Amino acid sequence: MNNYITENLLILSCNIDDFNPQNYEYITERLFQAKALDVWLTPIYMKKSRPANTLSVLVRPENKSSCLDIIFSETTTLGIREEQITRYSLDREFKTVDTPYGKISCKIAKKGNKIFNISAEYADCKRAAQQYNVPLKKVQQYALFSINEELNHE
Template identity: 40%
Template sequence: MEKYFSQGALDVFLTPIIMKKGRLGTKLSVLCKPGDVKIFAELILKETSSLGVRIGYQNRIIALRETAKVNTSYGPIGIKIARLAPGEPVLRITPEYEDCKAAAKTYGIPISRVYQETLKAAEALQESLEP
């Protein structure tokens, strides 16, 4: 999956499926920009046992994202702030997983502990961000 992300995939996921004749299989889904379809189709054909690639186009609506850092007892942790549009209320604030993971490893604690503390620190920030 890392190879797909390094090539510019927007998302990559695996889904367990039952194929024809009841065989178990895994569906590889790669979300990418329309201009990158050929790159990923070729990569899938070269890197997997698949003999074909199904391509579908979908519209996508995404929330506006801002980034910030909040201070925690484990150091500064990045957060993503989601809104529908500039000046709109905050939809949600999400701690950056990689920052939480690194802090958890440094302090020898569960990621969930860092995540929860980051959410608490973000609550105060959220109040100041509301229009």
């Protein structure tokens, strides 16, 4: 498709109804370390109206094996489903801007020269908000204002 980044990816998923929900944070971190592109939980109900979660992991085919190993070793699931999908995405560019709260990295999503979205990196904004004891949204607003000013003067 016209100038979109096209990737053939996999979604690994499993339903889990007998697991300590506190452990999902740990599993998510491990999956990201194993190069998962995204990890999410979907609340569901299983047989006998048991509450459960579907754990879903978006991966490139070359990272499937390590993610399967983590899911099997860290959860109680006995089976994992695999779906092949195609993902279309925008190109990403990162620029760092100066704000009254320090340097903040911003992500610019675009197709060719057309900008579709700009976002300030959460971790940078959180760090700055804590360091300067100001609201997070204030840091985010300054960062977005600064990047827009910079882009308008290019």
